[in-house]
Amino acid sequence: xxxxxxxxxxxxxxxxxxxxxxxxxxxxxxxxxxxxxxxxxxxxxxxxxxxxxxxxxxxxxxxxxxxxxxxxxxxxxxxxxxxxxxxxxxxxxxxxxxxxxxxxxxxxxxxxxxxxxxxxxxxxxxxxxxxxxxxxxxxxxxxxxxxxxxxxxxxxxxxxxxxxxxxxxxxxxxxxxxxxxxxxxxxxxxxxxxxxxxxxxxxxxxxxxxxxxxxxx
Numbered sequence: 001x002x003x004x005x006x007x008x009x010x011x012x013x014x015x016x017x018x019x020x021x022x023x024x025x026x027x028x029x030x031x032x033x034x035x036x037x038x039x040x041x042x043x044x045x046x047x048x049x050x051x052x053x054x055x056x057x058x059x060x061x062x063x064x065x066x067x068x069x070x071x072x073x074x075x076x077x078x079x080x081x082x083x084x085x086x087x088x089x090x091x092x093x094x095x096x097x098x099x100x101x102x103x104x105x106x107x108x109x110x111x112x113x114x115x116x117x118x119x120x121x122x123x124x125x126x127x128x129x130x131x132x133x134x135x136x137x138x139x140x141x142x143x144x145x146x147x148x149x150x151x152x153x154x155x156x157x158x159x160x161x162x163x164x165x166x167x168x169x170x171x172x173x174x175x176x177x178x179x180x181x182x183x184x185x186x187x188x189x190x191x192x193x194x195x196x197x198x199x200x201x202x203x204x205x206x207x208x209x210x211x212x213x214x215x216x217x
Contacts, residue, residue, distance in 0.1 A: 004059075005181045008052050008152075009189040015045055018153075018186070020199045026127060029210060032202035033186065035153050037073060037124035050080030052180050053122065053150060054088055057081065060178045062148045065117030067094040070135045078122040081150075097138055115142035121149045126165045126177065136173055146175055153186075154179035157210050164212040183207060 012018035016039060023034040040049045057064075067085075069078020075096045082094040095112030119139045123131055126149070136146045149169060154177070159165050166177045187207065190200035 005185040008181045050084040053081040054084035056180045064120035069096040070131045074123045115144040118147040149177045154182040156183040
């Protein structure tokens with residue numbers, strides 16, 4: 001596990017964005033951990049989170065022209081990533097979508113820069129893939145090209161079939177999905193930290209029951 005991935009997991013735990021216990025997922029499964037990016041809810045935590053996104057984006061090698069943040073959680077994530085990238089010498093435009101088309105003023109479905117070129121989608125996690133699918137359709141309808149998705153955490157968990165939600169996006173749309181960290185990284189962190197054996201064992205059992213066979217990150 002790279003220092004970046006370890007640092008991110010530690011950061012998410014310290015912020016209580018990544019917490020342990022018993023949580024019911026949308027699929028009705030009882031998960032021993034929960035990740036809520038909405039709890040990066042002050043200036044400093046969002047700044048630090050954005051730095052993780054920017055470093056992951058640059059390390060990925062993905063060729064992109066602009067950033068798109070899907071409403072609603074993707075809006076601050078996309079804006080923050082764009083600012084962090086600018087601080088690292090990579091200044092790119094960004095935009096986000098509205099949930100409903102605005103019929104007055106400037107109108108339209110998006111706010112910010114015009115969708116064009118190769119567009120990188122920024123989001124927190126991929127659960128059912130609905131947000132990514134809608135984003136890809138919107139980007140293509142504007143005549144631009146979705147070139148990848150960057151998320152905070154890949155749970156590496158099966159969807160309806162044998163693939164994870166991340167793998168389904170990669171297979172269905174032919175674009176890479178890059179995560180700052182994955183469930184494998186979380187397990188490595190739990191193994192390296194003293195006093196977290198109970199959480200490690202519970203997470204391992206959950207992975208054995210619901211995890212995908214191969215990671216794509």
